[in-house]
Amino acid sequence: MRSIRRGDSGPAVAEIRSILVGLDLLTTASDVFDDEMDEAVRAFQQNRGLGVDGLVGDETWGALDASRWRLGARTLFHSVPDALVGEDVRTLQERMLEMGFDAGRADSIYGARTARAVAQFQREVGLTPDGSCGPQTLKALRRLGRKVVGGRPQWLREAEAFRQAGTNLVGKTIVIDPGHGGGDDTGVVVPDGPLRWTEADLVFDLAARLEGRLAAAGMRVHLTRGPHPTEPMSGADRAALANSLGADLLISLHLDGHDNEAADGVAAYHYGTGSGLSSTVGERLANLVQREIVVRTGMRDCHIHAKTWELLRLTRMPAVRVDLGYLTSPADRDRLVNPLFREQIVEAILAAVQRMYFPVERDVPTGSIDVRQLRMALSNRA
Ligand SMILES: [Zn+2]
Numbered sequence: 001m002r003s004i005r006r007g008d009s010g011p012a013v014a015e016i017r018s019i020l021v022g023l024d025l026l027t028t029a030s031d032v033f034d035d036e037m038d039e040a041v042r043a044f045q046q047n048r049g050l051g052v053d054g055l056v057g058d059e060t061w062g063a064l065d066a067s068r069w070r071l072g073a074r075t076l077f078h079s080v081p082d083a084l085v086g087e088d089v090r091t092l093q094e095r096m097l098e099m100g101f102d103a104g105r106a107d108s109i110y111g112a113r114t115a116r117a118v119a120q121f122q123r124e125v126g127l128t129p130d131g132s133c134g135p136q137t138l139k140a141l142r143r144l145g146r147k148v149v150g151g152r153p154q155w156l157r158e159a160e161a162f163r164q165a166g167t168n169l170v171g172k173t174i175v176i177d178p179g180h181g182g183g184d185d186t187g188v189v190v191p192d193g194p195l196r197w198t199e200a201d202l203v204f205d206l207a208a209r210l211e212g213r214l215a216a217a218g219m220r221v222h223l224t225r226g227p228h229p230t231e232p233m234s235g236a237d238r239a240a241l242a243n244s245l246g247a248d249l250l251i252s253l254h255l256d257g258h259d260n261e262a263a264d265g266v267a268a269y270h271y272g273t274g275s276g277l278s279s280t281v282g283e284r285l286a287n288l289v290q291r292e293i294v295v296r297t298g299m300r301d302c303h304i305h306a307k308t309w310e311l312l313r314l315t316r317m318p319a320v321r322v323d324l325g326y327l328t329s330p331a332d333r334d335r336l337v338n339p340l341f342r343e344q345i346v347e348a349i350l351a352a353v354q355r356m357y358f359p360v361e362r363d364v365p366t367g368s369i370d371v372r373q374l375r376m377a378l379s380n381r382a
Contacts, residue, residue, distance in 0.1 A: 003055035077132035078115035170218030177252035178207035182232035188257030235310030264329035265300030272306025288352035
């Protein structure tokens with residue numbers, strides 16, 4: 001089709017305008033493509049990752065058309081080979097991510113990963129996990145939106161064992177694993193004038209801060225190592241320690257490094273084979289930790305990934321490893337060496353742990369838990 005552009009008028013323009021009004025990008029309906037509409041089209045293109053040229057060609061029209069779908073207007077499911085596309089899918093994906101279910105990127109396409117996230121959500125609220133989003137699932141989503149507690153759901157077996165431990169942090173055992181640190185295992189090292197930043201020291205500092213905050217919230221906290229252990233520890237050693245303590249959760253802290261100093265950002269890892277077999281609770285913990293850190297610190301989101309590393313494979317509790325930025329990136333390093341920034345990371349992890357113990361029905365949006373009020377919230381519930 002010929003691109004519709006500034007200066008055009010007619011029914012096609014009127015239709016596009018009405019979509020833009022529906023998206024709150026324009027305020028007035030008419031059939032004239034004016035400057036205001038040109039700006040609205042560009043804003044839309046920018047938002048959807050399209051080429052920003054203010055022209056409504058095939059691609060922009062397709063995206064505009066898809067944006068008309070509002071969540072609830074149709075049943076969503078994983079359709080093969082032509083996937084369902086639309087604003088409703090995007091809203092759902094954002095909702096899933098927000099609640100800690102890994103729907104991948106919010107790309108408006110209802111693919112296998114979105115269906116899997118929906119199925120995981122359905123299991124947790126006691127619905128048939130068919131991976132499609134119809135009236136029942138929408139009802140559950142809306143109910144959660146209003147923060148009303150539902151009936152007792154039938155959890156996944158793994159989730160059930162986790163939930164049976166109760167929703168309170170008090171008395172739970174958490175193992176914090178600062179990476180590296182034994183013998184001459186320093187992890188990533190970056191010289192900085194007379195100073196020398198090492199991954200082992202920085203993650204130990206983070207672990208010690210986290211230990212204090214989690215203990216203050218009533219958890220039993222164990223670190224896998226002290227500041228300067230004499231012997232290096234393998235992933236298997238660390239997993240065995242956590243298993244022997246009967247821990248409820250394990251969080252392993254690392255920093256990343258790369259030859260290219262432009263590499264930066266935070267990533268979280270949970271147990272999984274990549275072929276679909278994965279620890280549901282571990283994946284959710286990874287998602288919550290990742291989301292809280294990204295939202296609260298603004299670090300680049302390098303997403304969560306399934307790995308079969310010893311530490312993740314051999315631990316019997318939900319376990320997550322998080323790589324908290326690149327020590328080799330000047331931008332990440334400047335922030336990581338600042339104790340106030342490390343405190344922000346600690347608060348993000350604390351909020352994620354707290355959310356793990358909220359029932360899904362009572363979960364809250366990312367970044368919204370005020371961790372300073374954690375103790376108060378806990379004592380109110382007691
Ligand atoms: Zn490391």
